[in-house]
Amino acid sequence: MDNAPPVLVSINAATSRRLRVGRRLVNTGHFKEPVNVPTLIAAVGIPGDYIGNARLHGGLDQAIYLYSMEDVAWWERLLRQRLSPGFFGENLSISHWWPKPRIGDRVAVGDVLLEITSPRTPCATLDARVGMPGFLRTFIKAERCGAYARVLRPGTIRPGDDIVISPAPEAWPTVAEVFRYWHGLGTDERLLRRMLQAPLAERIRERVLRRLAEFSPV
Secondary structure: OOOOOOEEEEEEEOOOEEEEEOOEEEEEOOOOEEOOOOEEEEOOEOOOOOOOOOOOOOOHHHOEEEEEHHHHHHHHHHHOOOOOOOOOOOOEEEOOOOOOOEOOOEEEEOOEEEEEEEEOOOOHHHHHHHOOOOHHHHHHHHOOOOEEEEEEEOEEEOOOOEEEEEOOOOOOOEHHHHHHHHOOOOOOHHHHHHHHHOOOOHHHHHHHHHHHHHHOOO
16 A cells, blocks of 8 residues: 555444354344445444444444455455455544554544544354354454454544544554564563553553563562
8 A cells, every 4th residue: 555544444333243253142233234325423432333232342432343445355365255344343444544553543543533542352142143163263364353443532533534643652552563463472570561651442451461460570
């Protein structure tokens, strides 16, 4: 991709659907479909977008999930199937990522201002959605995780809106670094302290604090 700014390709939301995950039938909001009309983004995300597991998904720190259509195209080649916007459960399908997305990057789109807070940490629902045994491991290895954001300024967005990025300080970790840490890589004390400088999602911040205590016990 050239240096053109990212563009909002699709806005996606879901109603509740049943999905078999292992031996269980669960209600999930993973089956997001394009809305593609001017859409309100509130502090907790898109009003009416179904959240199946509020303990792991949604909330102020994970109000909006962004994913890149470049990454979707990469998965299409690997999986040998067409994938529509929203397939990975993202609220906003964007044309492409900017260089080195970081925790704390601010994303202006339409009237809305977002702040990147964490990578997407996949769960068994993603395996079931794709229908490919072991896909979770493939997703982790690929490091094409997308990013969650909190809403700093609610408002309305529209498909085709340009996206303007205000980069976070370079000392703050990239989304990829946090993703690797979450999956057991890159756990040195310096990384943990860099992560705590950034506006991380609280769920990850709590885990970092527990890990850091192992390096520096009180």
